[in-house]
Amino acid sequence: MHKRDVVMFLVCGLSILIGLRNEGLYQFHKQWIEPINGKFFQNGRFPDVTERIPPPLVTDVDGDGAKDLVIVTREPKIKILNVREPTVFFEGDSEVQVFPPKFEASLLTSVHISTGRQAVALASGYLSPFNTSPSKQVIVVVLEEWTVLCFDHRLKLLWETSLQDEIDETTQGKMFREISVVISSQPIHFNDNGAVIIGGRLVAVPRNSGEKDASEEDVMKLHEEYQSHFTYVALEGSTGKLKWKHSAADFVEHEETQHELNRPQINYKLSHHSGEKTWRQFRQSMLALLPHRWQNREHTSLLPVHVLPDAQSGPKKSSESSSVPKASLTFPSKTLSSLLQFNKFDFRTVEKGDHANAIAAKIHGGIELIHYFTGRTICQLPLETGSVHLDLNGDGVIDHVSVHLHVPEELFPSDKQITTLRIVASTGIPSHSELFSTSLATSNHDSTWFSASVHIVPEPDQSMLETVLSVMPLPAVMYRRAEDSGKHQIQLIHLKSTGVVTAVSAEGKVLWKSITTCGWSGEAAGDVPVHPSLEVVNLSEQSEEQHIICTGAKGMSLISEDGEILSQVTLDHVPVAAPILIDITDDGVVDVIVETNVAYFGYQLRLSGGSIISRFVTGLLLTAAAAVFVSLLSQLAPVSRKHERTHMSRYVVHE
Numbered sequence: 001m002h003k004r005d006v007v008m009f010l011v012c013g014l015s016i017l018i019g020l021r022n023e024g025l026y027q028f029h030k031q032w033i034e035p036i037n038g039k040f041f042q043n044g045r046f047p048d049v050t051e052r053i054p055p056p057l058v059t060d061v062d063g064d065g066a067k068d069l070v071i072v073t074r075e076p077k078i079k080i081l082n083v084r085e086p087t088v089f090f091e092g093d094s095e096v097q098v099f100p101p102k103f104e105a106s107l108l109t110s111v112h113i114s115t116g117r118q119a120v121a122l123a124s125g126y127l128s129p130f131n132t133s134p135s136k137q138v139i140v141v142v143l144e145e146w147t148v149l150c151f152d153h154r155l156k157l158l159w160e161t162s163l164q165d166e167i168d169e170t171t172q173g174k175m176f177r178e179i180s181v182v183i184s185s186q187p188i189h190f191n192d193n194g195a196v197i198i199g200g201r202l203v204a205v206p207r208n209s210g211e212k213d214a215s216e217e218d219v220m221k222l223h224e225e226y227q228s229h230f231t232y233v234a235l236e237g238s239t240g241k242l243k244w245k246h247s248a249a250d251f252v253e254h255e256e257t258q259h260e261l262n263r264p265q266i267n268y269k270l271s272h273h274s275g276e277k278t279w280r281q282f283r284q285s286m287l288a289l290l291p292h293r294w295q296n297r298e299h300t301s302l303l304p305v306h307v308l309p310d311a312q313s314g315p316k317k318s319s320e321s322s323s324v325p326k327a328s329l330t331f332p333s334k335t336l337s338s339l340l341q342f343n344k345f346d347f348r349t350v351e352k353g354d355h356a357n358a359i360a361a362k363i364h365g366g367i368e369l370i371h372y373f374t375g376r377t378i379c380q381l382p383l384e385t386g387s388v389h390l391d392l393n394g395d396g397v398i399d400h401v402s403v404h405l406h407v408p409e410e411l412f413p414s415d416k417q418i419t420t421l422r423i424v425a426s427t428g429i430p431s432h433s434e435l436f437s438t439s440l441a442t443s444n445h446d447s448t449w450f451s452a453s454v455h456i457v458p459e460p461d462q463s464m465l466e467t468v469l470s471v472m473p474l475p476a477v478m479y480r481r482a483e484d485s486g487k488h489q490i491q492l493i494h495l496k497s498t499g500v501v502t503a504v505s506a507e508g509k510v511l512w513k514s515i516t517t518c519g520w521s522g523e524a525a526g527d528v529p530v531h532p533s534l535e536v537v538n539l540s541e542q543s544e545e546q547h548i549i550c551t552g553a554k555g556m557s558l559i560s561e562d563g564e565i566l567s568q569v570t571l572d573h574v575p576v577a578a579p580i581l582i583d584i585t586d587d588g589v590v591d592v593i594v595e596t597n598v599a600y601f602g603y604q605l606r607l608s609g610g611s612i613i614s615r616f617v618t619g620l621l622l623t624a625a626a627a628v629f630v631s632l633l634s635q636l637a638p639v640s641r642k643h644e645r646t647h648m649s650r651y652v653v654h655e
Helices: 005-024 216-225 279-288 334-339 444-452 465-470 611-654
Strands: 025-035 057-059 068-073 077-081 089-090 096-100 101-105 119-125 138-143 147-151 157-162 174-184 195-204 233-234 241-248 301-305 358-362 366-371 377-384 386-388 399-406 419-425 433-439 474-479 488-495 498-505 512-515 533-538 546-551 555-559 563-570 580-581 590-594 598-609
Touching: 005 512, 025 555, 025 563, 057 119, 068 119, 089 358, 089 474, 119 174, 119 195, 119 241, 138 195, 174 358, 195 358, 279 377, 444 563, 474 498, 474 533, 474 546, 488 533
Parallel strands: 025 096
Antiparallel strands: 025 598, 057 068, 068 077, 077 101, 089 096, 119 138, 138 147, 147 157, 174 195, 195 233, 233 241, 301 358, 358 366, 366 377, 386 399, 399 419, 419 433, 474 488, 488 498, 498 512, 533 546, 546 555, 555 563, 580 590, 590 598
């Protein structure tokens, strides 16, 4: 072997190693922890449905270019944590960080009264138009008795407003089933400084609140039986002064009865708001707000948008609707992009002069457009809860995707028989025809293999089915760019209680299945209710490729759009809410915040080298090449010295 051959071999090996590192794998790394004090919960361990606190905020509050972590606690307090200067401790061989408070403030009254002072909603935003220069945000907290607090970036209280006298229903014996807050830099009236818009719905507190069987399903049943009006309130940004409200008694025709007012707010057979239009006049705007995927309070959102009726939507608009002059949907601020991760491909960039003229409320029961400047209902789109709503095939008709339990006509012969789930798609408002019905179950042979696999939760028996299905995540929607056409194709992603993740095409074809550790059973782990989740996310702003992050009772998995499991991690505690997916470390890659009953855990996605096997083989090749190279040099050295002595002797003889 020649020396140059060995050198070329080394160069090739190094190139392979560099290539493997560039094509590395993401790995979950537990980076930080923020403890939650369970003694402030009624049962001393975990929150029930009446005690859920708002999820943390990750945003640059003070405009210094670094992310801040904003949390509220049951003490009750609000805190801004110092992400830049963490306290480090070791958990085994791993380094874990704790963020000390940078600023904190009490949510109690000046005389330290705690009744009605628990936080139910948390938001941050700009009251002045966002620009390239450093801008400071305000933080808004809504308390359980319709009290609104506004803080500056140092948690100094700017104003406090009580809305209890303005709302047409009492909060006594009730809880917020839905609530959301949005802060907008666009004023409602001239000389205003931005706006704070709040929307919420109250329901009766479940009788078994505080007990371990007080589940999400209990509240849903009460909600369906005693559905109330979704109330909207708009406040001036710098003072908290009321600008308008939209409650059950507002914008209603005088001839309607009180019985009609108590009917469900979103009902395609009923339009009981004065001046309300049909949603079909705003079909394109509504389609742009899809997919709609509502399962819990965190899915309720308010978005300032610019809407317009479709050009082909019938008669010319009346003067009453002249405040809604265009025919599309845009967003007035780039700061809202973090709220739209599921709608990434549906919205165009806002053009200059496109200001918000409506609030799009994505709520239980559908989507409602509210006029930005008056609070009047523009239109309502009724959508059934328990389904994902989107345009599957691009025909402009709204489709609906849900998962149903398939029960055979004959009785189950035993509790061990595997229950079949089917993913079903239908079309139309109201739904009038089926697009496809695809089984999510595998054959008996495959199902036995699934159940026998390590960490795979077995199929639930009949006694556990109701509990398992009540917390099963709705299918997630993934957009994948087709290689041939470049267009985005829709895939439906489903997580089964066994931990099996299935991808189904828009035509109902099963594309792939992956076995994860994200299963759960009908029995809560240590009495803590499990909250499995399934989310689709872009890992970085530069990448259009989407990934799947799912959590179960004991595990969290990262899956590629092809179904390859890229990383899995065992969770220390049971998740009690959906994870928050946002880049808190400013490394350009999404981080994962998992809320449990004892703490928030922050996981960083780190890019490691290639697989262990490939790196091991490459290392062996490089070691072998280096050994051959050294051996060759040792063999060439005596030959070179002998050749030199021969040449010198010939030179002496010649002389």
